[in-house]
Amino acid sequence: MTTKEGAPQHGGRRTQNASMADVARVAGVSSQTVSRVSNGFPGVNDETRERVLAAMKELGYRPNSAARALKRGDFRTIGVITFTLSTTGNMRTLEAIATSAAQEGYAVTLLPVAVPTQDEVRGAFSRLGELAVDAVIVIMEVHLLDSARLSLPPHVKVVVADSDAGDRYAVVDTDQAGGTRDAVRHLLELGHRTVWHLAGPSESYAAQRRTDAWRTALEAAGRAVPPLVRGDWSAESGYRAGLRLAEQADCTAVFAANDQMALGLLRALDERGRRVPEDVSVIGFDDIPDSGSYPPPLTTVHQDFAEVGRRCVQSALRQVRESEPEHGTTLVPTRLVVRESTGRAAPRRG
Amino acid sequence: MTTKEGAPQHGGRRTQNASMADVARVAGVSSQTVSRVSNGFPGVNDETRERVLAAMKELGYRPNSAARALKRGDFRTIGVITFTLSTTGNMRTLEAIATSAAQEGYAVTLLPVAVPTQDEVRGAFSRLGELAVDAVIVIMEVHLLDSARLSLPPHVKVVVADSDAGDRYAVVDTDQAGGTRDAVRHLLELGHRTVWHLAGPSESYAAQRRTDAWRTALEAAGRAVPPLVRGDWSAESGYRAGLRLAEQADCTAVFAANDQMALGLLRALDERGRRVPEDVSVIGFDDIPDSGSYPPPLTTVHQDFAEVGRRCVQSALRQVRESEPEHGTTLVPTRLVVRESTGRAAPRRG
């Protein structure tokens, strides 16, 4: 077998990708013309264009995005930092981000931070700095962001989702306060004298704001503020809290900070013979897909995670394109979904 | 204000990133030495190294990953194709993938496919071809993979998660058959004469294999195979199916193809006065976090999504490093988690 002299490639490797130069050679044009065709630029004869396209197809040519990024100076990629994907909210937000970004021709790179320690976060940001991203969307609590931001490369734009970052970064957040207000008001309008609250973990800003808003709403209505009961977002913690709440004879209405805790709560109440909604009304937050099938179907505050994700991408790309950071908070409204877990308070003395 | 002659930069832009050359200039060394320090290579004097590190810090230097990728010929990135993230399984798998990949120094790029049409999938693959990925993990049904694969660039390695891709690609799958067998056996051992099945959507390979295994297990035990009841994975569909199953007086045991449908099923049975587990035993599949708090806590088949994710990454990186494709299927075992939704069959005539 004689090796053809015309193939100067090292050792006959055929797995390598074709480059513009290869296409140019096959099509009998310069690589610049290939570039023009590849990017859909004008000023190329139709016949030539056809020839180039044919060559591309023949060689299975794909633009090398690394070279492209190097030349252009941007990556067409958005990074996403999360603590966990294991919550419906984060996941749905992420999905919306990925979809919106794809529509804009941007890829999404994931950067999970296993443990929310300062070092972990700093590490994540530092890795992101080396990563090929033009913007970062942070879906997590940001207690730690202040110190961590030092290692953020200056040209990377930041959007913080569903959290609180002061004026430092652009923030897209669900209207936690509004949703909570609606929930509390709904229960009060049903005749309940006050509303108990099954809160999320204290480290969570979202939980914190729901708790604050709950307290504010009660105080604004001139109602007593019952002691706080705290869970950790999990159904299991909701169950444990529910066992305690079931003992409170004067507890007729509970606002759970998320649907999963409400699920556990419902079970605990059922076990203790407290009927929902006849004896106790329960309202959740999130409107996860399952909540319509809880026993009973859960009244809850619907969050539009998809919209949050979309707006995150919008803000990120706006910042990239105008190459200057944004500030301020965008609030995504919630919607009260009334199902069967809330009802009129039983008539009582007083 | 006189412009210093020493700064040849165009127009005084200071937002640009520092390059190795900049660092080299500040540290008074060659850029190659900066490269060595940057990559932790030996053969650099400690004092020099310190000087370079100081210069890096001063300038906020970050390696440009595009240039790096271009030079090295790989991207240190894994792409993930999914139809949806809105299932616990996909999400947890994705999270494990991201974590494992990060540990190996790989980033994960997400590529959602909104609608599972052939064109969409083809488009996704084609976009991935242009994207900066060394390997692709596909988390989805692969009915459409055959035709779509044509547009996969030849050097990209593929792993298919939780699906069926024949011998074409490496496959990492949960042991659906084993888990189903365990579930059916568990119910039969409790004295149930047969087991009904609330199946997932027919388009899903996972659903299909659970259904097949259920039928096989029953036939192997010489039991009657009841008519199939089908849902779409959602709790709501489980509820609707449950209303029908509640009418079947001879139905004492149900194997639901996932936990969410089991949730709806439980509610339907409860509404119709069929007690669980006294009248009907229910078993699920997945062991999602909430299932321990269902009313009653659900007996289910635990899937180790994290392990699936890890093995996907392992396989992907093995392929990348050995630069040759893998074939064959890796099965990740399941584990039966017995809780309170299954119990002994009520004694009956016959």
Add this chain to the structure above:
DNA sequence: AACTGTTATGTTTGCGTAAACATTCGGTGG
């Protein structure tokens, strides 16, 4: 003193692309 090897550093080169600049060529108006 002439060799050899080791360590620390510098120089050249090219990865694939696309902007900027150059060239060619068939017209068109003066």
Add this chain to the structure above:
DNA sequence: CCACCGAATGTTTACGCAAACATAACAGTT
């Protein structure tokens, strides 16, 4: 008939990095 134009195409260059290949300085060995 030539200067000029615009359309089509080619050539050069630089993006930032790191492999490959120098070179330089110095400590031992003979």
